[in-house]
Amino acid sequence: MLYQIILVIHSFMRWLVLGSLLTTLVSAYSGWLHPRSYRPSDQTLRVVATSIAHIQLLVGIYLYTISPIISYYWKFRPSFGEAIEFPFFSLIHISLMLIAVVVITVGSSTAKRLKNDQQKFKTTAIYFTIGLVSILMAIPWPFSPLVTRPWIRLF
Ligand code: HEM
Numbered sequence: 735m736l737y738q739i740i741l742v743i744h745s746f747m748r749w750l751v752l753g754s755l756l757t758t759l760v761s762a763y764s765g766w767l768h769p770r771s772y773r774p775s776d777q778t779l780r781v782v783a784t785s786i787a788h789i790q791l792l793v794g795i796y797l798y799t800i801s802p803i804i805s806y807y808w809k810f811r812p813s814f815g816e817a818i819e820f821p822f823f824s825l826i827h828i829s830l831m832l833i834a835v836v837v838i839t840v841g842s843s844t845a846k847r848l849k850n851d852q853q854k855f856k857t858t859a860i861y862f863t864i865g866l867v868s869i870l871m872a873i874p875w876p877f878s879p880l881v882t883r884p885w886i887r888l889f
Contacts, residue, residue, distance in 0.1 A: 744790070755866045787865070818880050842858070845857040
């Protein structure tokens with residue numbers, strides 16, 4: 735039951751992660767390509783997106799500890815040929831998502847420290863783009879060739 739609830743939350747939070755990253759990227763690219771000053775709202779978007787990514791990371795780590803798919807993988811180590819679902823979530827999903835969150839965190843804290851507004855926009859744009867691409871690759875989309883999961887998970 736708890737597992738089901740956490741899975742629904744984790745599945746739904748992907749949309750918050752993607753939405754906040756995309757909004758921050760629109761602000762970062764617009765400020766970088768059409769130079770303007772770095773406003774408090776740009777900072778808020780960046781900090782909120784980073785925080786949502788951190789919360790999703792924590793939910794993901796918790797899900798990892800209770801998921802039957804993960805425990806089955808570490809117990810029996812099914813090979814790739816048997817069912818990609820197991821190594822996908824046990825290794826690929828977690829690795830790419832961890833890399834993404836680290837890149838987003840480093841980008842956000844670097845942008846915060848920079849004094850030049852154009853540098854702030856540019857740094858946010860580059861780091862967040864890399865993070866977003868990594869996340870998009872690691873999500874089990876309904877059209878994914880590896881593992882498919884629903885767009886929205888209901889109980
Ligand atoms: C930060 C960005 C992340 C996003 C956007 C994300 C997104 C997703 C999505 C959409 C699913 C499919 C949910 C469903 O079945 O409906 C999923 C499953 C899963 N995620 Fe993540 N995830 C992220 C990070 C992580 C991290 C860091 C971990 C582990 C440390 C993790 C562990 C898992 C596990 C174990 C499952 C499968 C659980 C199961 O079916 O038993 N996720 N994730």
